[in-house]
Amino acid sequence: MYVAVKGGDAAIAAAHAWLAEQRRGDTALPELSAAQVAEQLGLAVDRVMAEGSCHDRELAALAIKQARGDLIEAAFLLRAYRNTLTRFPAAEPVDTGAMRVRRRISATYKDMPGGQVLGPTFDYTHRLLDFALLAEGEAPTPPEESEATGAPMPRVSDILAQEGLMRREPPGDDAPPPDLTRDPLPFPAPRALRLQSLARGDEGFLLGLGYSTQRGYGNAHPFVAELRMGEVEVLITPPELGFPISLGEITVTECQMVNQFAGQADTPPQFTRGYGLSLGHSERKAMAMALVDRALMARDLGEEVTAPAQDHEFVLLHADNVEATGFVEHLKLPHHVDFQSELEKLRSIRARWEAARNGVAEAAE
Amino acid sequence: MKTGFTDPVLDAQAGFRALMQAMARPGRVQQVIPPPELPAGLEAAAAATILTLADAETPLWTDAGEEARAWITFHTGAPLVAEPASAMLLLNTGATMPALATLHAGEDETPQDGATLIRQVTGLAEGSGWRLTGPGIEREHHLAVMGVPGDFPAQWRANAARFPRGVDVVLCAGGRLAALPRSVALREGG
Amino acid sequence: MTASAHMQAPDTDPGYNFAYLDEATKRMIRRTLLKAIAIPGHQIPFGAREMPLPYGWGTGGIQVTASILGPDDTLKVIDQGADDTTNAVSIRRFFHRVAGVRTTTRTAEATIIQTRHRIPERPLTEGQVMVFQVPMPEPLFKLEPRLAETRRLHALGDYSLAQVKLYEDIARQGEGGSSYSHPVMVNHRYLMSPSPIPGFDNPKLHMSPALMLFGAGREKKIYAVPPYTSVVSLDFDDHPFRPVRAPHACAACGSTTSYLDEIVTDDRGGRMFVCSDTDHCAENQMARKAAE
Numbered sequence: 001m002y003v004a005v006k007g008g009d010a011a012i013a014a015a016h017a018w019l020a021e022q023r024r025g026d027t028a029l030p031e032l033s034a035a036q037v038a039e040q041l042g043l044a045v046d047r048v049m050a051e052g053s054c055h056d057r058e059l060a061a062l063a064i065k066q067a068r069g070d071l072i073e074a075a076f077l078l079r080a081y082r083n084t085l086t087r088f089p090a091a092e093p094v095d096t097g098a099m100r101v102r103r104r105i106s107a108t109y110k111d112m113p114g115g116q117v118l119g120p121t122f123d124y125t126h127r128l129l130d131f132a133l134l135a136e137g138e139a140p141t142p143p144e145e146s147e148a149t150g151a152p153m154p155r156v157s158d159i160l161a162q163e164g165l166m167r168r169e170p171p172g173d174d175a176p177p178p179d180l181t182r183d184p185l186p187f188p189a190p191r192a193l194r195l196q197s198l199a200r201g202d203e204g205f206l207l208g209l210g211y212s213t214q215r216g217y218g219n220a221h222p223f224v225a226e227l228r229m230g231e232v233e234v235l236i237t238p239p240e241l242g243f244p245i246s247l248g249e250i251t252v253t254e255c256q257m258v259n260q261f262a263g264q265a266d267t268p269p270q271f272t273r274g275y276g277l278s279l280g281h282s283e284r285k286a287m288a289m290a291l292v293d294r295a296l297m298a299r300d301l302g303e304e305v306t307a308p309a310q311d312h313e314f315v316l317l318h319a320d321n322v323e324a325t326g327f328v329e330h331l332k333l334p335h336h337v338d339f340q341s342e343l344e345k346l347r348s349i350r351a352r353w354e355a356a357r358n359g360v361a362e363a364a365e
Numbered sequence: 366m367k368t369g370f371t372d373p374v375l376d377a378q379a380g381f382r383a384l385m386q387a388m389a390r391p392g393r394v395q396q397v398i399p400p401p402e403l404p405a406g407l408e409a410a411a412a413a414t415i416l417t418l419a420d421a422e423t424p425l426w427t428d429a430g431e432e433a434r435a436w437i438t439f440h441t442g443a444p445l446v447a448e449p450a451s452a453m454l455l456l457n458t459g460a461t462m463p464a465l466a467t468l469h470a471g472e473d474e475t476p477q478d479g480a481t482l483i484r485q486v487t488g489l490a491e492g493s494g495w496r497l498t499g500p501g502i503e504r505e506h507h508l509a510v511m512g513v514p515g516d517f518p519a520q521w522r523a524n525a526a527r528f529p530r531g532v533d534v535v536l537c538a539g540g541r542l543a544a545l546p547r548s549v550a551l552r553e554g555g
Numbered sequence: 556m557t558a559s560a561h562m563q564a565p566d567t568d569p570g571y572n573f574a575y576l577d578e579a580t581k582r583m584i585r586r587t588l589l590k591a592i593a594i595p596g597h598q599i600p601f602g603a604r605e606m607p608l609p610y611g612w613g614t615g616g617i618q619v620t621a622s623i624l625g626p627d628d629t630l631k632v633i634d635q636g637a638d639d640t641t642n643a644v645s646i647r648r649f650f651h652r653v654a655g656v657r658t659t660t661r662t663a664e665a666t667i668i669q670t671r672h673r674i675p676e677r678p679l680t681e682g683q684v685m686v687f688q689v690p691m692p693e694p695l696f697k698l699e700p701r702l703a704e705t706r707r708l709h710a711l712g713d714y715s716l717a718q719v720k721l722y723e724d725i726a727r728q729g730e731g732g733s734s735y736s737h738p739v740m741v742n743h744r745y746l747m748s749p750s751p752i753p754g755f756d757n758p759k760l761h762m763s764p765a766l767m768l769f770g771a772g773r774e775k776k777i778y779a780v781p782p783y784t785s786v787v788s789l790d791f792d793d794h795p796f797r798p799v800r801a802p803h804a805c806a807a808c809g810s811t812t813s814y815l816d817e818i819v820t821d822d823r824g825g826r827m828f829v830c831s832d833t834d835h836c837a838e839n840q841m842a843r844k845a846a847e
Binding site: 008009011012076079080082083084086181182183184185186187188313317322323325326327328329330333334335336337338340341342343344345348349352353 | 571575577600601602603604605606607609610611612614634635636639640641642643644645648671672673690700701702703728729730732734735736751752753754755773775776799800801814815816817831
Binding site for chain 3: 476
């Protein structure tokens with residue numbers, strides 16, 4: 001007598017207990033605190049905040065700890081949490097021109113007002129494993145001048161705009177921007193929604209797409225006009241007050257990428273801008289986003305859409321790693337009902353095929 | 366200000382289930398959980414329908430009086446609009462009904478944008494009156510409605526003819542309601 | 556596992572709103588559901604939220620269920636026809652935790668049945684609502700991946716792509732190519748994916764007394780089939796659609812009419828067939844015992 005497999009409840013509980021044990025690892029070693037993750041794995045926290053669309057270092061660190069360092073799983077945890085939060089009024093646009101800059105570089109000018117600020121970067125490090133880090137207890141010596149000079153740092157794109165060489169962004173209206181997290185994406189997607197989608201998109205996916213535009217899939221000739229990272233103030237204007245108040249500062253990375261544009265009958269040749277903005281310190285993400293943003297403008301600019309990075313649906317519907325991982329991993333769920341009908345279908349088609357072949361063979365004899 | 370639902374979560378759920386049943390089974394009359402207090406001019410089913418469906422995302426047109434308008438704004442936050450054609454929800458309590466043909470009917474690719482007209486009527490009865498056929502109805506449902514314009518059946522035929530575009534109607538009488546989704550065919554008599 | 560084990564703790568998790576979703580989200584989904592019912596088979600975009608379960612694991616169905624569920628409901632959750640598959644257990648536990656709702660494994664007792672990939676064998680009734688978890692709501696997606704284009708084709712009612720595909724399948728292999736997710740025409744107007752149910756279940760959608768709601772979370776679409784609505788599997792007059800089941804009797808209850816799972820019993824080609832609908836199979840076995 002066949003008895004169906006049962007006990008899903010117990011199996012799930014046991015699997016989750018095992019997971020918790022694996023997460024903790026060897027108890028002879030001290031437990032990692034969320035604060036340690038936030039301080040010492042800060043770029044992982046930044047990525048989780050960006051892709052989890054939620055700026056909270058402590059919760060992002062907790063998510064990384066809970067997810068055993070799986071950053072996509074951690075971003076998913078943060079997103080699901082974010083979704084249960086009460087929504088306050090939308091913040092004022094952050095002013096990255098007024099950023100308290102920690103790092104700011106331009107590839108298009110040797111020098112400009114405010115200067116180049118190298119800041120904390122992997123650039124120019126030699127990628128040699130530092131075995132000294134295996135030993136613990138060493139506190140690195142702080143650099144002699146750790147703060148930027150405080151001189152004003154106008155955005156490089158504004159300098160180009162003064163000369164009239166930068167394409168003017170179409171003026172916005174006063175309507176509040178659409179919100180990707182409340183309404184589904186329409187296609188073709190307006191730029192505000194594209195940027196929202198890219199800002200929370202998977203770093204690896206955008207990196208690959210951005211890279212593809214450099215290799216001929218999308219005809220881009222990008223220059224980093226400016227990459228800046230630092231702290232910006234977040235302001236909200238409560239309707240009952242009528243004036244903006246500060247909620248505090250967050251770290252963001254902004255990339256403005258300029259590209260030449262041939263122009264059209266009614267538009268002079270000029271530079272166009274690809275824009276990238278990411279929560280936390282995440283240069284690769286901001287740069288890849290800027291490349292893809294520019295590629296997605298092809299349609300608006302009347303350029304021919306030929307490359308994957310220029311295709312709104314292809315890019316925006318596949319950039320979200322929480323959606324992507326869910327659907328890819330759902331293949332682990334049982335599919336035996338569909339598979340059974342597939343089996344019966346294949347058996348039936350195979351029988352027809354064999355009958356037909358035998359028929360041909362008999363006819364030939 | 367008169368209060369809204371006694372239990373905003375569970376009463377809205379019950380209100381929605383009544384609406385869902387009404388929309389899924391056109392011509393079958395459903396009962397709602399009435400709000401404990403009603404502003405002048407609003408009856409229980411219409412008030413419950415508004416509390417269930419309206420919020421800041423639903424531009425709403427109504428011909429109800431000042432007290433009802435203030436009550437709707439306070440409890441739902443729905444922006445009130447002056448033109449019936451720009452409303453997503455319409456709450457119609459007066460003798461005159463906005464013509465169905467003038468309301469937003471959606472577009473061919475987005476027929477779901479067609480408006481919902483909530484019309485307060487004087488009476489609803491199953492078993493006689495209009496003969497309804499279409500999705501949700503096994504053979505034929507009969508619905509008698511008191512308090513709609515005489516040309517409503519003709520207006521409805523024109524509305525149904527532009528399917529999938531169109532307007533959906535919720536008819537409310539006291540604490541009871543019935544719905545006419547745009548997919549339903551309506552004939553008089555019988 | 557028994558149904559009563561779930562009915563002992565009616566208290567909900569105090570950290571979350573009833574049925575998890577906030578009220579604004581529920582209202583948005585409810586408005587979408589009413590329009591979906593009014594336009595049978597038409598996919599409506601909605602602002603699907605991140606759920607605490609992964610996309611592709613039933614987030615659309617869960618959001619629909621959370622928006623309609625009330626304290627008077629009795630919920631049944633099945634995956635592949637069975638109440639005890641792990642994902643069904645997980646979703647049932649979720650609703651028990653956040654809504655404190657009564658749950659059951661008995662089809663006859665349920666007022667709401669959330670399902671992945673099956674429709675129960677026992678005929679549904681007017682008091683019941685089916686909620687389908689849908690991975691890909693667009694029936695044309697394998698033929699045309701661009702949503703802007705498929706939306707236009709639905710508006711025009713132009714389903715020649717699907718008809719040509721079916722014709723080619725028949726010409727090449729003597730029968731239609733899809734064994735599950737076989738598209739259906741709803742109310743003679745919209746081509747619709749019935750979700751990945753086996754073709755065997757397609758006829759159960761036609762003129763069903765129950766309301767059928769479909770939720771696709773990742774793809775952010777909701778659609779519906781009202782009760783007593785015409786639902787016809789896409790086919791040709793000279794090649795009518797044929798629902799298929801494994802030609803065997805259930806090894807547990809003896810049913811020769813239910814949809815069967817194939818169980819591999821050894822590595823020498825041993826097979827046995829049992830009902831995929833576990834409640835239906837249990838009912839049959841009880842009836843058989845009572846008759847003995």
